[in-house]
Amino acid sequence: MTGLELQKLTVGYRGRRGRTVASNLSAVAATGRLTSLIGPNGAGKSTLLRTVCGLQPPLAGSAVLADGTDVTTLKAAGLARRIAVVTTDTVDPGRLTAREVASLGRTPYLSPTGRLSADDRRVTDRALDAVRATDLADRPFHDLSDGERQRVLAARALAQEPELLVLDEPTSHLDAPSRVEFLDLLATLAREQGIAVLMSSHELELVMRLSDEVWLLRGDGTMTTGTPAALAADGSVSAAFDRGRLRFDADQLTFVIDGSGTTLG
Numbered sequence: 001m002t003g004l005e006l007q008k009l010t011v012g013y014r015g016r017r018g019r020t021v022a023s024n025l026s027a028v029a030a031t032g033r034l035t036s037l038i039g040p041n042g043a044g045k046s047t048l049l050r051t052v053c054g055l056q057p058p059l060a061g062s063a064v065l066a067d068g069t070d071v072t073t074l075k076a077a078g079l080a081r082r083i084a085v086v087t088t089d090t091v092d093p094g095r096l097t098a099r100e101v102a103s104l105g106r107t108p109y110l111s112p113t114g115r116l117s118a119d120d121r122r123v124t125d126r127a128l129d130a131v132r133a134t135d136l137a138d139r140p141f142h143d144l145s146d147g148e149r150q151r152v153l154a155a156r157a158l159a160q161e162p163e164l165l166v167l168d169e170p171t172s173h174l175d176a177p178s179r180v181e182f183l184d185l186l187a188t189l190a191r192e193q194g195i196a197v198l199m200s201s202h203e204l205e206l207v208m209r210l211s212d213e214v215w216l217l218r219g220d221g222t223m224t225t226g227t228p229a230a231l232a233a234d235g236s237v238s239a240a241f242d243r244g245r246l247r248f249d250a251d252q253l254t255f256v257i258d259g260s261g262t263t264l265g
């Protein structure tokens with residue numbers, strides 16, 4: 001099932017410093033699958049993600065959810081019930097515990113009293129369980145490691161019960177094992193929770209191993225989509241990222257430096 005569909009979407013900035021970043025994009029992020037957005041620095045990944053979350057208006061075209069709703073027509077409350085966003089912005093929730101931070105995901109559903117119902121508590125605990133953070137629930141969020149915080153922020157996003165989960169570079173502060181673990185967790189969540197997960201990443205090798213689908217945004221503002229194997233095999237990934245002696249090896253799914261016998265990653 002289609003979780004999110006880009007229909008001839010053009011993204012960028014209006015005004016005096018305005019510019020078109022990427023044009024005429026058509027792509028699908030399917031429900032139950034992990035779709036990864038990759039591309040060189042400045043290609044427009046963050047701009048595209050902000051646009052599909054309804055945080056900035058498109059220059060043209062649309063981004064529609066499963067029932068055909070254009071995200072740009074949704075008001076804040078509607079967006080919050082349907083799309084959850086995890087960004088790299090530092091979160092400072094004071095002395096809230098991990099469970100309290102996760103429960104913030106229930107905000108769009110709360111009655112005017114702002115009190116969590118028994119159902120809200122159940123959904124929050126289920127979200128913590130899904131990201132394997134139940135044992136962190138009573139600890140202050142402030143005291144957690146970056147990897148633990150990222151799991152709790154994913155729980156907050158799941159507690160929103162979204163149909164689309166969008167993450168902008170979610171592994172950027174994590175160590176190597178935690179990166180693998182977190183991407184594997186996202187792929188599992190997409191399948192088990194039946195949501196479309198769309199994330200941007202610079203972790204090319206990991207993305208190629210763990211994603212179901214890849215959106216490859218090039219520096220010229222065009223995009224190719226496909227399975228990791230298809231994009232590696234048809235040379236799209238190499239064309240976008242190879243530079244000088246650095247080459248992406250489609251068989252090994254890793255970068256190599258030509259002539260040195262060195263494999264990176």
Ligand SMILES: Nc1ncnc2c1ncn2[C@@H]1O[C@H](COP(=O)(O)OP(=O)(O)OP(=O)(O)O)[C@@H](O)[C@H]1O
Nearest residue numbers: 013017018021039040041042043044045046047048
């Ligand atoms: N507020 C803005 N106004 C005008 N141009 C902007 C604005 N924000 C970003 N840009 C430009 O849009 C282009 C795409 O930026 P964006 O941050 O989306 O790329 P990215 O692929 O996420 O980059 P990176 O991989 O370095 O994080 C860049 O040329 C950037 O300078």
